Amino acid sequence: MISLLTVLLLATSAPTGTAASPGVAADPLSQTIIQRLGRGLQDPKIGQWVTYQLKGDDQRGGFMRLAIVGKQKDKVGREASWLEIEVGQNPNFVAPLFQMKLLIASKNGLQSDGISRAVVAIGAGQPQEVDPKSLSGRKSKGADEPDQWILANEKPINPSKVVARAGKPKLLMTAAGTVDALPVELVYRSTVFQRYWLSKEIPVLQLAKIEIPGIENSLEVRDYGLDAKPMIHFPDPNAPKISLEPGAATEDGGTDEPAQAP
Amino acid sequence: MWAVLACFTFCAVAHADEQQLPVYPGAVHTRIGNDLNIDGQLYRIAYFTTKDEPKKVAYYFWWHWKHDGYPVTRDGNFDPEGVVSAFYTREGLERSVIVTRHEGKTLAFSVLTDLWTDASDKPSPVLSHLEGTLFSSDLISRGDQNASQQRTSVISHDLNTTKKSVLADLAGKGFHLTHQSEMVDGKQKGYVLELARGVEQVVMTLMPVDSKMTAMLQSWSGAPHPGPQTPPADVDGRGGTK
Numbered sequence: 018m019i020s021l022l023t024v025l026l027l028a029t030s031a032p033t034g035t036a037a038s039p040g041v042a043a044d045p046l047s048q049t050i051i052q053r054l055g056r057g058l059q060d061p062k063i064g065q066w067v068t069y070q071l072k073g074d075d076q077r078g079g080f081m082r083l084a085i086v087g088k089q090k091d092k093v094g095r096e097a098s099w100l101e102i103e104v105g106q107n108p109n110f111v112a113p114l115f116q117m118k119l120l121i122a123s124k125n126g127l128q129s130d131g132i133s134r135a136v137v138a139i140g141a142g143q144p145q146e147v148d149p150k151s152l153s154g155r156k157s158k159g160a161d162e163p164d165q166w167i168l169a170n171e172k173p174i175n176p177s178k179v180v181a182r183a184g185k186p187k188l189l190m191t192a193a194g195t196v197d198a199l200p201v202e203l204v205y206r207s208t209v210f211q212r213y214w215l216s217k218e219i220p221v222l223q224l225a226k227i228e229i230p231g232i233e234n235s236l237e238v239r240d241y242g243l244d245a246k247p248m249i250h251f252p253d254p255n256a257p258k259i260s261l262e263p264g265a266a267t268e269d270g271g272t273d274e275p276a277q278a279p
Numbered sequence: 280m281w282a283v284l285a286c287f288t289f290c291a292v293a294h295a296d297e298q299q300l301p302v303y304p305g306a307v308h309t310r311i312g313n314d315l316n317i318d319g320q321l322y323r324i325a326y327f328t329t330k331d332e333p334k335k336v337a338y339y340f341w342w343h344w345k346h347d348g349y350p351v352t353r354d355g356n357f358d359p360e361g362v363v364s365a366f367y368t369r370e371g372l373e374r375s376v377i378v379t380r381h382e383g384k385t386l387a388f389s390v391l392t393d394l395w396t397d398a399s400d401k402p403s404p405v406l407s408h409l410e411g412t413l414f415s416s417d418l419i420s421r422g423d424q425n426a427s428q429q430r431t432s433v434i435s436h437d438l439n440t441t442k443k444s445v446l447a448d449l450a451g452k453g454f455h456l457t458h459q460s461e462m463v464d465g466k467q468k469g470y471v472l473e474l475a476r477g478v479e480q481v482v483m484t485l486m487p488v489d490s491k492m493t494a495m496l497q498s499w500s501g502a503p504h505p506g507p508q509t510p511p512a513d514v515d516g517r518g519g520t521k
Contacts, residue, residue: 105348106350107348108348109348111349111369112348112349112350112365112366112369113368113369114368140366140368141367141368141372141394142371142394143371143394143395248369
């Protein structure tokens with residue numbers, strides 16, 4: 018579960034010039050979240066929050082919270098939003114197992130140079146800022162590049178052979194209530210490998226539900242609102258920062274390894 | 280672990296406002312020390328006894344923490360020993376309860392561990408660190424005016440050599456021997472040494488581990504806290520559910 022979100026920060030920021038597959042995450046659910054964030058934040062407003070329930074085929078599950086908790090200009094003067102992402106075992110998020118806070122340029126999202134600051138806490142560890150030098154100069158998928166996909170068996174798909182089939186908007190029952198949603202199916206060689214439902218009613222990602230039929234994984238909105246408060250505090254500015262060092266794992270679509278800055 | 284906890288049992292008891300320790304209903308909880316610094320990590324510890332079985336005590340905490348949404352771990356089968364812990368990841372705290380049976384009752388230690396603070400307290404330079412020390416662990420009691428410190432060491436010298444070395448070391452720091460007594464534990468003979476320097480006092484217990492190894496417990500007290508310390512409010516100010 019933690020890997021799901023670690024890749025948000027790490028896999029999408031493959032070093033410039035490597036043969037990595039930017040934007041390709043380790044599992045299909047996180048891949049879709051990254052792609053949604055990669056399109057930028059649609060009309061972000063401070064206080065927007067959404068929680069999702071994640072279900073796996075082996076009854077394992079978890080919960081994910083995304084919240085817009087602040088806005089400011091980033092270091093190059095773009096409008097940017099502080100996005101908090103948390104993953105936990107319990108929907109009340111009293112003790113999340115993974116916490117991440119990103120300053121994202123609203124129009125760029127997770128695309129190239131979209132992230133200018135990042136704070137990460139894993140388990141019971143203290144939140145630590147990622148060294149901004151590690152973030153700058155790193156490149157992820159550009160806006161004009163096609164989405165990359167992987168199948169349940171972790172084999173990448175040629176994006177030119179993926180067909181997106183949009184249905185008609187309809188009411189979708191979710192744990193957060195019934196919402197108007199647009200169903201979309203992604204088809205590869207006549208097989209539907211992913212279904213998702215988009216809804217303008219859902220803040221942050223405008224995403225109501227994802228299903229990955231091949232591995233019986235799903236992610237469904239559980240709750241949402243407009244009164245989010247910052248939950249991840251900033252570390253002491255003098256505290257050691259996490260640096261991201263280029264790792265060989267990027268060759269196979271994996272992630273860079275986080276390392277402690279000296 | 281048990282040896283360390285047994286050591287805590289005999290430490291001074293003090294009081295402070297703080298993040299709460301795990302509490303078992305209907306039991307009297309007795310704090311062991313104030314804020315304890317064990318090798319740089321901060322702890323608060325209490326113990327309690329109850330007629331309830333260890334499994335029942337452990338289940339109470341497990342259910343309570345799980346129900347509140349905290350990640351919980353268990354170690355041991357609670358027949359009779361085991362540990363149940365909850366991780367307060369937002370506050371950087373771990374709350375644990377260690378249970379066992381003792382004299383027909385369940386004895387439990389309730390522990391609050393600060394996972395974030397790298398305590399910068401420096402041990403008093405008064406406490407001896409002899410050449411040939413194989414193991415050494417410091418326990419610093421924080422938050423009271425007359426702070427106390429304990430150092431447990433194992434030294435690779437026989438009893439009399441260790442005694443001679445430590446007395447010479449403390450004499451060099453201006454301490455003088457005020458009392459000395461022999462202590463007998465079975466067939467083994469050790470020493471209890473009391474030394475003073477103004478208002479400061481050092482009490483030492485030396486016992487042979489074998490013919491070439493000696494265990495030494497040093498307790499120092501009587502002066503204001505020697506080193507910089509993070510105020511307890513740092514821990515208590517993190518908020519969250521207690």
